[in-house]
Amino acid sequence: MKNLFLTLLLALPPAAAAYDRGELAEFNDLYRNGQYEEALEGYKLIIAKEPRNQWAWYNAGNALFRLNRMGPAVYDYARAFLLDPRSQDIRANLDFALRQTGQSLAPEGAPAALHYVYFMLSEAELKALALLLFWLACLAGAAAFLLDGGRGGVSAGRVSLAAALLLAFTAAWLAGRQSSPFSSAGVVTKAGGTRLLSGPGEKFKTYASAPEGRLVRILDTGDEAYYEIGLQKEGIKGWALKNEIEKL
Amino acid sequence: MNFTKRLLAALAALLLAAPAAALLTVTASTDRDSVEINGNLYLTVTVSGDSASVPEPKLPNMQSFNVYSSGRSQSISIINGKITTVVSFTYVLTPRFIGLQAIPSISVFNGKEKAVTNELQVAVTKASQPAAQQPRQPPSQPARQQRPAQPAGTAAGRGEQIFLKAETDKKTAYPGEQIGVSIKFYTSVPLSSNPRYEPPAFKNLISEDLPPVRSGETDIGGSRYAYSEIKAALFALSPGRAEIKAARVIAQIPSEEPIDPFDPNFFQKFMAMSGSQGASREFSTDPITIDIKPLPAGAPAGFGGAVGNYTVTAAADRPDVRAGEAVNFSVTIGGSGNLKAVAAPKFPDLPDFKVFDTMSSLDVKKEGDLISGRKTFTYILVPRSEGRKTIPPIKFAYFDPRSAAYRELQTNPVVLRVEKGGQPARSVNFSQGGAAAPVTASGSDIRYVSDKPGSDSLPYLAASVLALPYWTHSAPAALLLLSFWLARFNRFKLANPLLFRFRRARGEASRDITEAENLIKAGKPDEAVSVLYDSFMDYLSDKCGVKVGALTIRKASGLVKNRFPSASERALEEICELWAALELRHFSPEAAGSEGASDLAKKYSLLLELLEKELK
Numbered sequence: 118m119k120n121l122f123l124t125l126l127l128a129l130p131p132a133a134a135a136y137d138r139g140e141l142a143e144f145n146d147l148y149r150n151g152q153y154e155e156a157l158e159g160y161k162l163i164i165a166k167e168p169r170n171q172w173a174w175y176n177a178g179n180a181l182f183r184l185n186r187m188g189p190a191v192y193d194y195a196r197a198f199l200l201d202p203r204s205q206d207i208r209a210n211l212d213f214a215l216r217q218t219g220q221s222l223a224p225e226g227a228p229a230a231l232h233y234v235y236f237m238l239s240e241a242e243l244k245a246l247a248l249l250l251f252w253l254a255c256l257a258g259a260a261a262f263l264l265d266g267g268r269g270g271v272s273a274g275r276v277s278l279a280a281a282l283l284l285a286f287t288a289a290w291l292a293g294r295q296s297s298p299f300s301s302a303g304v305v306t307k308a309g310g311t312r313l314l315s316g317p318g319e320k321f322k323t324y325a326s327a328p329e330g331r332l333v334r335i336l337d338t339g340d341e342a343y344y345e346i347g348l349q350k351e352g353i354k355g356w357a358l359k360n361e362i363e364k365l
Numbered sequence: 366m367n368f369t370k371r372l373l374a375a376l377a378a379l380l381l382a383a384p385a386a387a388l389l390t391v392t393a394s395t396d397r398d399s400v401e402i403n404g405n406l407y408l409t410v411t412v413s414g415d416s417a418s419v420p421e422p423k424l425p426n427m428q429s430f431n432v433y434s435s436g437r438s439q440s441i442s443i444i445n446g447k448i449t450t451v452v453s454f455t456y457v458l459t460p461r462f463i464g465l466q467a468i469p470s471i472s473v474f475n476g477k478e479k480a481v482t483n484e485l486q487v488a489v490t491k492a493s494q495p496a497a498q499q500p501r502q503p504p505s506q507p508a509r510q511q512r513p514a515q516p517a518g519t520a521a522g523r524g525e526q527i528f529l530k531a532e533t534d535k536k537t538a539y540p541g542e543q544i545g546v547s548i549k550f551y552t553s554v555p556l557s558s559n560p561r562y563e564p565p566a567f568k569n570l571i572s573e574d575l576p577p578v579r580s581g582e583t584d585i586g587g588s589r590y591a592y593s594e595i596k597a598a599l600f601a602l603s604p605g606r607a608e609i610k611a612a613r614v615i616a617q618i619p620s621e622e623p624i625d626p627f628d629p630n631f632f633q634k635f636m637a638m639s640g641s642q643g644a645s646r647e648f649s650t651d652p653i654t655i656d657i658k659p660l661p662a663g664a665p666a667g668f669g670g671a672v673g674n675y676t677v678t679a680a681a682d683r684p685d686v687r688a689g690e691a692v693n694f695s696v697t698i699g700g701s702g703n704l705k706a707v708a709a710p711k712f713p714d715l716p717d718f719k720v721f722d723t724m725s726s727l728d729v730k731k732e733g734d735l736i737s738g739r740k741t742f743t744y745i746l747v748p749r750s751e752g753r754k755t756i757p758p759i760k761f762a763y764f765d766p767r768s769a770a771y772r773e774l775q776t777n778p779v780v781l782r783v784e785k786g787g788q789p790a791r792s793v794n795f796s797q798g799g800a801a802a803p804v805t806a807s808g809s810d811i812r813y814v815s816d817k818p819g820s821d822s823l824p825y826l827a828a829s830v831l832a833l834p835y836w837t838h839s840a841p842a843a844l845l846l847l848s849f850w851l852a853r854f855n856r857f858k859l860a861n862p863l864l865f866r867f868r869r870a871r872g873e874a875s876r877d878i879t880e881a882e883n884l885i886k887a888g889k890p891d892e893a894v895s896v897l898y899d900s901f902m903d904y905l906s907d908k909c910g911v912k913v914g915a916l917t918i919r920k921a922s923g924l925v926k927n928r929f930p931s932a933s934e935r936a937l938e939e940i941c942e943l944w945a946a947l948e949l950r951h952f953s954p955e956a957a958g959s960e961g962a963s964d965l966a967k968k969y970s971l972l973l974e975l976l977e978k979e980l981k
Contacts, residue, residue, distance in 0.1 A: 141815075141816050142816040145814045145815075145816050148814050149814075156814075169824060169825075169828055171824070172815045172816070172817050172818075175814070175815055176814040176815060179811055179812075179813075179814050180814075182811055185751075185785075187750070200824055201824060206812045206815060209811075209812050210811045210812050213809070213810075213811050214811070216689075216749075217688070217749060217750055218749070218750075219716075219719070219749055239824065239827070241824065241827045241828060241831055242823060242824065242827040244827070244830075244831055245826065245827035245828075245829075245830035245831055246827075248830050248831070248833075248838060249830060251838065251841065252838070252841045255841030255842055255844060255845040256841050256844065256845075258845045258848070258849075259841070259844045259845045259847070259848035259849075260848075261848075262845070262848035262849050262851065262852040263848050263851065263852065265852040265855065265856070328716070
């Protein structure tokens with residue numbers, strides 16, 4: 118088992134620290150000097166090169182927050198959070214921005230520790246963990262069959278069974294995360310909020326509005342110009358222009 | 366030693382912290398230092414604490430005053446999310462004795478802390494008007510200003526020396542409209558003792574006392590009467606019939622009957638007279654019926670049942686606030702009417718604010734026998750974001766009984782300038798602790814940008830795993846299935862060895878023939894014949910399923926015949942011939958030449974072809 122983990126760790130891509138730290142620090146200097154627009158442009162460049170760089174998203178969120186563009190700020194913080202949900206800085210700023218828009222990261226009354234555990238791993242990490250456990254369960258199971266009858270076969274069988282149980286747990290965790298506010302979600306990024314129409318088109322009636330920065334659930338992406346979105350708290354759904362909502 | 370020092374330090378810290386935690390305070394004050402015996406004064410007890418609610422003071426037994434509750438008002442201040450509540454309880458005191466009178470210490474206790482006020486001194490003086498200096502007959506009810514007594518001509522006209530009379534200031538009213546009721550006890554003779562008053566019961570009415578008890582003298586029909594008057598304000602609950610039932614006074618009347626010195630009970634009657642005891646008599650009022658009219662139709666949308674004459678104002682405790690910080694917003698309804706029943710006006714939806722608990726405070730005055738005052742509804746607003754935020758006008762509707770019409774009022778809009786950088790809109794902290802906390806948060810903000818390396822290893826590992834083509838993940842599953850099949854096959858093979866020997870007999874025999882031919886070519890015919898002999902024995906054993914050592918020509922022939930009934934006689938004969946030839950060549954090599962080995966190999970090969978067709 119130890120050997121397997123060591124092998125996996127050694128197999129990590131050496132490009133883990135791929136992007137230039139000095140570049141981010143350079144744009145942070147602009148941020149420090151209050152040149153938020155310029156800093157934001159720099160962070161966007163890093164994001165374009167390294168879309169999985171959570172700190173570029175986080176810093177871009179900070180710049181947008183300073184520019185009082187709350188919707189895009191929430192979106193960038195949410196992207197950073199989805200990449201690295203364990204970061205306290207990212208959590209704090211996302212929660213702060215959400216509270217500015219009348220929301221909160223953790224549901225009211227939910228224990229903070231439970232919420233932390235629930236989001237301890239990102240969705241990508243959970244999927245990767247499930248795949249690794251699947252590989253481990255299959256390989257150990259194959260070894261158990263090939264070493265049929267021997268001590269090694271029994272040990273391999275136990276490893277396979279344990280991996281299968283962990284796989285089932287991970288799958289359940291992953292399924293539970295599908296109901297989180299960040300699953301199939303989007304953020305209203307249009308200044309002033311977006312209108313909810315009763316159908317995908319201007320001929321339909323506007324019957325609600327979602328404020329800027331509001332996390333919404335995207336129910337249908339089939340239309341060319343409109344998303345069907347749902348507001349879970351209010352229990353309403355409607356159609357909103359795609360260019361007014363950024364999909365997470 | 367170290368432990369002892371730490372323990373002492375901890376105890377010292379606790380002792381020092383205890384006074385700092387004493388956040389419950391109470392003060393008492395009166396509106397004046399001296400009062401006439403027929404007047405009244407207001408006692409205000411102010412309790413402050415650091416929680417949303419503070420305890421009500423416990424009034425001591427006051428021998429020198431009659432005490433009537435008048436109202437309470439509440440104010441709340443919030444600093445850094447911590448609440449400080451100040452509640453003022455107002456009491457009307459009517460003095461009972463002339464002289465320097467003491468108001469004892471008043472205490473409050475919230476379950477953890479206790480606070481007490483200082484003792485107050487009030488000088489009670491004689492009444493300035495001699496007419497009001499009649500002995501205060503103790504019907505125990507509230508006090509206010511003097512008003513000339515109503516002529517009570519009917520009873521006085523009947524020549525009654527003592528009577529009780531109740532009157533209302535109106536016979537019809539609307540629900541919630543104030544109805545004044547006066548109950549007067551007249552007497553033209555001195556009483557033996559203080560009379561006992563039993564207030565009336567009410568039907569479809571609620572009562573608010575109007576202290577103090579008024580007393581004086583008046584002429585009715587040429588007779589001089591002393592009177593005591595108790596007033597109350599009544600408010601009808603619903604349209605229909607309301608009723609004030611009989612009030613009662615029980616008094617001891619000195620006997621006017623002359624004592625006959627020859628009466629056998631002379632001494633008993635004389636002692637009763639000298640002991641100020643007289644006949645006990647009960648006086649009661651007639652029930653009064655009041656017609657309560659329904660409120661007219663056409664009430665405005667915001668009408669919540671308020672009846673009277675009111676004004677409404679709204680204000681925030683400060684015009685400038687930071688986002689995330691709490692601001693007190695108060696809506697005050699003032700005027701005359703049953704303020705206790707006034708409901709909070711509808712508060713508009715404010716998407717720019719988070720609105721917290723509503724608190725109301727009531728400050729009731731009873732000047733001029735009119736219930737008036739103000740009721741304040743306080744909302745805690747926390748701005749969500751910066752900018753100029755306007756709280757729209759708040760509407761309040763009431764029914765004015767004097768003009769029999771509904772009135773609608775609204776407050777002026779209140780503008781707040783919200784600056785950025787305040788605390789997030791979080792719940793207001795109602796906890797009572799934390800007084801000794803050394804750190805005071807004055808606001809909060811987003812955390813600073815990060816210059817950490819781009820990504821942690823774990824997300825990259827996850828990304829790498831997820832980047833693999835999906836079909837690659839079928840490989841371990843295929844391997845698992847293959848391993849499973851192999852394991853099953855091995856188990857089957859171990860369980861059925863003869864079946865596999867039967868199947869592989871031909872292959873092994875062919876390999877042996879090839880080996881024999883190689884030996885013949887190598888000039889080793891004897892070894893080649895040995896190989897052919899052993900191979901033939903093994904072949905027949907595998908086909909017949911018996912061990913090599915147990916076979917003879919006859920037995921082998923019989924086994925083949927039994928096991929393979931379809932085998933031809935020719936095949937059996939050729940088996941016997943080859944067997945005999947191999948035995949001869951194997952056991953007496955001198956009898957056969959080198960050509961014999963090669964022939965045997967060919968013959969064995971041909972026989973194999975034949976047997977494979979027939980031994981199935």
